[in-house]
Amino acid sequence: MSIDVEGQQFIAAYEVAAAEAAAWTQVRDLRLWTAAQFCRHELGMSMRSTAAELGVSRSTLARSAWNERGTNPNTWDTMSDRAHEIDDEVLIRVGLGDYASPQARFDAGLISVFERDSLLDYHRRREMRIPDQIREAVEKYPGISNLDLPRMIVMAVPQGSVPDLRAHAEESQCTVDTDDRWWPAESISPN
Structure with missing residues (x-):
């Protein structure tokens, strides 16, 4: 029994090319959907003018990007790792x-290890609920002041304002003393 090396190489090359094509398709679909949603909701453009602006046919736009099924079916999180790599490249x-992505920027020598880790931590916290972020910050820095706590939280606030996070104290299992310092809430046992 002999192994057809050339045939195996051809099949492997085909599979790599197919995976790259699928990754590029995911990237293209995501970008088309994002651009169409921006044109539609932010700019108030019609489907005809959006299709002309994006350089795609109206049927393609209607089929792949103009739908309102709640969310984009090809979200960034579901893209393959190869699609992420290609997009970063x-x-x-x-x-x-x-x-x-922070890792791609580090691999390309654009940022340091500290900057990469800071960005990865920022992206991780951005996915967390505000009470969970508060709890994590208070456990790391017990007694943190109400002025310093918002710097540890990733949230949208108007520039120059300090949000009052005390409404989240109970849900984050923390207490705020009279000096506006945050502490982890102690669990009181019935014994």
Whole structure:
């Protein structure tokens, strides 16, 4: 029994090309959907003018990006790892490295280890609920002041304002003393 090496190489090359094509399709679909939603909701454009602006046919736009099924079926989180890598490579090559993932930016030598870790931590906290972020910050820095706590929380607030997070104290299992310092709530046992 002999192994057809050339045939195996051809099959492997085909599978790699198919995976890259699928990754590029995911990237294209995500970008088309994002651009269409922006044109539709932010700019108030019609489907005809959006299709003309994006350079796609109306049928393609209607089929893939103009739907209102709640969310984009091809969200960034469901993209394959290879699609993420390709997107990062393209962003870095065209000089938009600031938009690439923290790991890709580090691999390309654009940021340091500390900056990569800080960005990864920021992205991790951004996915957490505010009470969970508060609890994590208070456990790390017991007695943190009400002025310093918002710097540890990732949330949207108007620039120059200090949000009052005391409404989240109970849900985050923390207490706030009279000096506006945050402490982990002690669990009181019935014994």
